[in-house]
Amino acid sequence: MSSGDAHAPGSPAPDTAFDRIDYAAVYQALPGPILLLTPDLVMADANEAYVRVSGRRREELVGRYVFDVFPDDPADPDASGPKNLRVSLERVLATRERDAMAVQKYSVEVPGRPGVYEERYWSTVNVPVIGADGRVALVVHRPEEVTALVRARRALGTAPGWVPSREDAMTVDLLDRAKELEELNERLRQDHARVHEIAVTLQRAMLPATPLAEHPYVAVRYRPATSLLNVCGDWYDLFELDADRLAVAVGDVVGHGLEAAGVMGQLRSALSAAIRATGRPTSALRALAQHARTIEGALATTAVQAVVDRSERTVTYSRAGHPPPLLAHPDGTVEILDRATDPPLGAGDASVPHCEATVTYAPGATLVLYTDGLIERRDEDIDTGLRRLAACLERHHALAPERLADTVLTHLAPAPAPGPDDDTALVAIRL
Template identity: 60%
Template sequence: MPETPIDYAAVYQALPGMVALLTPDLVFADVNEAFVRGSGRPRADLVGRFLFDVFPDNPNDPAARGAQNLRASLLRVLSTGERDTMAVQRYDVESPERPGEWEQRYWSPVNTPVLGPDGRVVLIVHRIEEVTELIRARGRADGGDGRVLEVELYARARELQELNNRLRQAHAREREVALALQEAMLPSRPQVGPHRAAVRYRPAVGALNVCGDWYDLVDLVGGHRIGVSVGDVVGHGLAAAGVMGQLRSALSAASRVADGPAQALNVVGRYAHVVDGAESATAVTTFVDFDRRTITYSSAGHPPPVLVHLDGRVEFLDRATDPPLDARPDPRPRPEATTVFAPGATLVLYTDGLVERRREDIDTGLLRLSEALRRHRTQDPETLADTVLLALLPPGGATDDTALVVVRL
């Protein structure tokens, strides 16, 4: 039996609570019937207008903070891409019938982002429940007119706001320290003999989940060889930066003495079991042999490296993929595979922030990467790295940090 199509526009209008859709510029894109009734304003006076032109703070109340608090909440949603639930707010509204007269109202708002394919906020669902009568009823039950409860709510709301401000400041300081630590551990110009290589690290924007991505390039003993690796630690801030540093150092050391990339990942996988915070960490490492013109690689749950051949053929190195570093209590030997290259080819390693987007299949991101590399394969590594970031990252930055390594073979 075929499914009956759902009229979501009708559902939106029938919602019992007040719901408005706001653009990133905080302009009303749409309102439902409950919002029209609750605000006392026709839809034509709302849609297309700036939120705070329609609902400013009460100019007769110097202590009014409703609009200021709401603006701060909406800006947090835009910067983080996450839902923001506000404390109960007193937000007086000017009477539509009697301009200049302001009605005392109390609201409980929740602001939720709607994200586009690139992970950026395209709309904000602004849902509010009016609790004015509840506040007044509580005041009458306490033998007053609600003023005592109003003062109490204001005090609690200000305490909560102050706590949120302190938490954001603490998170911002931690983010700055973690980024500085990341920069110190990830050199901007790694040395790999005479070969041209470019590295990039881009922290997430508007979020705290930074400092888990890393890269490494090392000269290997025994012939004309280098090791190129990238990895990703789940988590954020100083904790993730510390774990990242431990795993990167362990893989760098293991690569110098291992017979191949699989053995290097085996060693690091065992080490990850005793490192707090290394759960679900991923990594991929490649051993490039310039004498034999081969790349041997192994992946622990990480997106595949890309080999771009001179003729434009794009080869994903995905024939040796295994679970993340600490996935098995008793690690088994990991697989590895080998491919060949001609001088002038390009090897590219990256972390998932480059290709993954919310509500989009990762194959779409991999296809974008493949096409960008194919079209611009003749660029030098530094220029190609910037071109790839420009082509794949959203204009305002990604919501996950990104590491990228480009090596001309």
């Protein structure tokens, strides 16, 4: 087929009407006012509708901090619009989730008349735009002015002998329900925040408080998800089996919140007991898989169990659907420990023996175990994240474990975490 023939099936045409769309022009032509804010709440751009409704020139808006241009009305002690908007914007930045505000009173300073404010009402939606690194790159601030509706409701409600028409009644009902919805949303946010705090506290209470005191070459990190309920599926465990052997495990429960924290606690305790009893990663994970079938919410959990034998200088490991550990050798080469792979707990045939593999290491090597929150990204193959982690270890393997753990988190999971909003657990051991 020559280059002038039709393009390959399933691939986009090299030049289509969609390729030639001027999205900047579309943004300016939108009939509703839209303001784009940076994460620092600086106004990055405003469409023509926003310029008109704000009563400001574009050069008075773009590049300026939004609350410098639209400050509180100092003469109105009950003004809550600016405060509520700030809370909404900060919530969007923290959670990376859309936030809808009900009707707010937000008086605006009259252009050309310093200190004179006009009472105005708005119904606003704030939406995050997520960048390639997973962080909030922009916030789309879309205010709809409803001042006329509020004033009409106020006037009609106080008019002598007024009998509302069907349209008037619908307007009044809409505004009343908007206020009720705002109060309900705020109560839900407070409830979710309390659940989040309880879940994180429970999670931390069930994880080992400190690395082994007699084994100083260990660093552990746990970072909960930023989302209010998307926490508490991950765990790690670390302890001495005997004078020569160190057991280390990392796992990830499917699900979130308090329920996942409870399941996590049961599975971590069960795996700890199993590896103490058997001393073999494959036997411990087989017992854990059988136990998981008796716990609601435990199926499809992933885990990896390893045993470091310091006298033999070996690492023996077994995985149940979990991302592979990495072994950084003293010369900087990084080995991906992916030879022992089984399905997640409860997902495979219980009668099939689990896999186990053993690798050797030289003094000064570093073993790294982690959960998928460290390497996953939106719209990216997980192998890409795995290669990114391996490259980071190649460059920084000589760092002490504490510094290495911080460096890995900084490069792969800067707060807020860049991948799917998920917990991140990390264990680094200098062997």
